[in-house]
Amino acid sequence: MQEKKPETAAKNPKKANLLDHHSIKHILDESISEIVTGRGYAEDVRMSNVRLVMGTIIIIIALVAQFYKKKFPENRDFLVACIVLYIVFNGLLQLLLYTKEKNAILFTYPPAESFTSTGLVVSSKLPRFSDMYTLTIASADPKSISANEPVHLTKSVTQWFTKDGVLVEGLLWKDVEGLIDQYAREPKKNK
Structure with a gap:
């Protein structure tokens, strides 16, 4: 299923500062997310929600520690507990980012009309001082029987x-559509 390309692109072109590595990557990541969701893949925001909840818990711990009613010598044990909780939740958040998210820019559900039971993980890399942008499309659940092999595209941003x-x-x-089509192709069966 291919949808129409956005018509607003001609009216409001996306412009990046070519000297700013982050500006280029941000524009590309944003555009790729629009392309993938335009192909019928609904965004899966569960990972973002988990990150937001953990971040909120971390902020609440810090605020409670800051504005606790008792002064320092009396609240020492409470502050130590808050510091330990703060470190534990920050560590869990970093572990989640390192193990699950990595370089992902988009998690999706499978398309509604699809027979697959797994969505996509779209990730990108643009190393500093390099113009080579690598886009990877993989299965959100690589152990699933309907998961295909990840596909990669490395191209100069120029x-x-x-x-x-x-x-x-x-x-x-x-x-990007070519890469999505390459991922969606049925893998060849060994005889």
């Missing part, structure tokens, strides 16, 4: 931007 820093969305759209 292929998608004009010299003025305007993103040529048609070229990016074509490359």
Whole structure:
């Protein structure tokens, strides 16, 4: 299922500062997320929600420790407990980011009309001082029987931007859709 490309792109072109590595990656990641969700993959925000809840817990621990009614010598044990909880929840949050999220820019559910039971994990890398952008599409559940092998696309960002820093969305759209199609193909069965 292919949907129509957004018409607002011609009116409001996406422009990046070509000297800013983060600006380029942000524009590309945002555009790729739009392309993937435009292909019928609904975004799975569970991981983002878990991160938000853990971040909220960390902030509440810090606020309770800061504004506790008793002064320092009397609240020493309480402060030590708050510091330990703060460190534990921060450690859990970092572990979650390191093990589950890695370089992911988008988690999806499977398309509604699809026979697969797993969504996608779209991840990207743009190393500092490099123009080579790597996009990876993999299964959200790699151990699932319906999971396909991950596919990769490595290309210079100069292929998608004009010299003025305007993103040529048609070229990016074509490359990302080709990668999605490559992932969705049935793997060849061994005889």
